[in-house]
Amino acid sequence: MSADFLVADEVSVRLGERFVVQDASFSLPPGRLVVLVGPNGAGKTTLLRALAGLLPAQGVVRVGGQTVATLAVHERALRFAYLPQGHAVHWPLPARDIVALGRYPHGATDPSRLGARDAEAVEQAMAVTDVAAFAGRRVTELSGGELSRVALARVMAVQAPVILADEPVASLDPRHQIDVMRLLRQAADGGTLVIVVTHDLGLAARFADTVLVLRAGRLVVAGPPAEVFAPAVLADVFRVEAYRAAHEGKPVIVPWTAS
Amino acid sequence: MKHPVKTSVTVVAILGSVVALLFVLSLGVGPVPLSPSTVVRALFGAGIEEQRVIVQEIRLPRAVLGLAIGGMLGLSGAALQGLLRNPLAAPSLFGAPQAAAFGAVTIIALGLADVRSFALPAAAIAGAFGSVFLLLVVAGRNASLLLLILAGLAISSLAGAATALTMNLASNPFAALEIAFWLLGSLEDRSFRHVLLALPFIIAGAVLLMSRRHAFRALSIGEDSAQSLGVDVHRLRLVVIAGVALGVGASVAVAGTIGFVGLVAPHLVRSLVGHDPARLLLPGALAGAGLLLAADIAVRIIPSTTDIKVGVLTAIIGVPFFLYLIVRERRSLGGSLT
Numbered sequence: 252m253s254a255d256f257l258v259a260d261e262v263s264v265r266l267g268e269r270f271v272v273q274d275a276s277f278s279l280p281p282g283r284l285v286v287l288v289g290p291n292g293a294g295k296t297t298l299l300r301a302l303a304g305l306l307p308a309q310g311v312v313r314v315g316g317q318t319v320a321t322l323a324v325h326e327r328a329l330r331f332a333y334l335p336q337g338h339a340v341h342w343p344l345p346a347r348d349i350v351a352l353g354r355y356p357h358g359a360t361d362p363s364r365l366g367a368r369d370a371e372a373v374e375q376a377m378a379v380t381d382v383a384a385f386a387g388r389r390v391t392e393l394s395g396g397e398l399s400r401v402a403l404a405r406v407m408a409v410q411a412p413v414i415l416a417d418e419p420v421a422s423l424d425p426r427h428q429i430d431v432m433r434l435l436r437q438a439a440d441g442g443t444l445v446i447v448v449t450h451d452l453g454l455a456a457r458f459a460d461t462v463l464v465l466r467a468g469r470l471v472v473a474g475p476p477a478e479v480f481a482p483a484v485l486a487d488v489f490r491v492e493a494y495r496a497a498h499e500g501k502p503v504i505v506p507w508t509a510s
Numbered sequence: 511m512k513h514p515v516k517t518s519v520t521v522v523a524i525l526g527s528v529v530a531l532l533f534v535l536s537l538g539v540g541p542v543p544l545s546p547s548t549v550v551r552a553l554f555g556a557g558i559e560e561q562r563v564i565v566q567e568i569r570l571p572r573a574v575l576g577l578a579i580g581g582m583l584g585l586s587g588a589a590l591q592g593l594l595r596n597p598l599a600a601p602s603l604f605g606a607p608q609a610a611a612f613g614a615v616t617i618i619a620l621g622l623a624d625v626r627s628f629a630l631p632a633a634a635i636a637g638a639f640g641s642v643f644l645l646l647v648v649a650g651r652n653a654s655l656l657l658l659i660l661a662g663l664a665i666s667s668l669a670g671a672a673t674a675l676t677m678n679l680a681s682n683p684f685a686a687l688e689i690a691f692w693l694l695g696s697l698e699d700r701s702f703r704h705v706l707l708a709l710p711f712i713i714a715g716a717v718l719l720m721s722r723r724h725a726f727r728a729l730s731i732g733e734d735s736a737q738s739l740g741v742d743v744h745r746l747r748l749v750v751i752a753g754v755a756l757g758v759g760a761s762v763a764v765a766g767t768i769g770f771v772g773l774v775a776p777h778l779v780r781s782l783v784g785h786d787p788a789r790l791l792l793p794g795a796l797a798g799a800g801l802l803l804a805a806d807i808a809v810r811i812i813p814s815t816t817d818i819k820v821g822v823l824t825a826i827i828g829v830p831f832f833l834y835l836i837v838r839e840r841r842s843l844g845g846s847l848t
Contacts, residue, residue: 300734303738305734305737305738324737324740324741324742325740327738327740328738328739328740329740331738332738333734333735333738334735335732335734335735338731339731339732340730340731341595341596341729341730341731341732342595342730342785342786342787343785344730344784344785344786348727348786349730349731352727352728352730352731352735352739353739355724355728355739355740355741356739356740360724360727360728361724361788362727363515364515402731405731409739
């Protein structure tokens, strides 16, 4: 596949008078883990939602050569699997039913009547994310770590070419943070384009192929983590100085002092 | 874990039998008590002529309306709870019956109400549509429980005030009295004209709501996630508003305001079929039908010098139940304040 699988061309989102995202342009190939970072209020979530077509935006987003704005809602759903912040589930449903919602875009709207292909996709997603052991339990009885894996399994069950994950590791303990990032990394290695929003520069540096830096709605830097997390960028965008090292061939970034 | 589908099939079968039993009982209760076997014979055209007239022409329309209106109210409650992901959502808490009543009362006060004309249900449906639409606009996306209930209170008070104004301005004091009694909600002395007036709209509303049942399940994980799964959330809202307005509006047009069935019915079945909002619709409708049929039987056998209106009875039972639910949901209510 080509290097321009997902293309954003001057994407802008306006809320009232203010541009929350302004003229964001990039082009991404499949099979990458892309991390979107930036200070609070930089427009990360808004950009992610604009890519998924969840809010009206100016500019053009194309996926696999097709313009997202012209796709019907269900066609969009087959291309973008979206994981919002917080993994809220409003009813105490069994974990398996939540994962099975991932097959909704494929027309499998009833989790109790899944076809063979849909059932297999659900089982596979639950196996990869280690959810199978508590698939029958209600999501309200699960721990934060378990719930985040259920949410991830739901997104993987879509088998979409693009996964958009908004702060999937927020409020997780270190072990579950690594778990979630490792699973997203696996999905990327399997050919999916994964875009992750996070505040954790350390995880971004370790797991990302590409880092996009957003500041005040504008995309200011893009590239591999070792380049993007240069001292000048950290000072300029995040206003921190970081401890920097390398471990197992990956950059280590630990924000240390506010500058 | 029990198999959810088998459980819901069993529950639907049991609820269906209970509703059928109440339906037959409803045909037997009144000034001339009839045994269930007499009722069934009269229903199929056998037995004495007087009994046939009582069952087929006097009590059957009342029972059919009880079944349809109760079922629609239960279904509307379950659908609104699914749409808003909130166990405290119900048409009567959002002012829908009150607004429908305002629409209907205006038609009555203008002297346009006629059992042969569709003006009454049309005005009631318009009122209900306006109230639910206004509620969702005022409360906005992802509204908290507290916000919905406050907005519902405001809309229901507004509709109540508008109704009071219409009565206030009514030139004929007897018309005002008639409206006041009609507002209490009753299934008494209804004919097949009334059934004909309401049933098509109730069926249309029910079909609309049932057709979207799987979208309610997808909404369990929030509006953004549901949209990303291919649910057109904007359209879904409009469909639900239209379905609830058609059903509740037509019900109010022929029976007055009968509240709280939509709030209570889904709760009665949730412990039996689970929380899946898609699987709750049919059992919720059956529970609503059973509740209203039972309440309508109760008002006929409770000894009293004047008739007790069924709408009064459902409110007397429903409001304490609502208070109990508030106590139970207190934590999430408090949580939405922060």
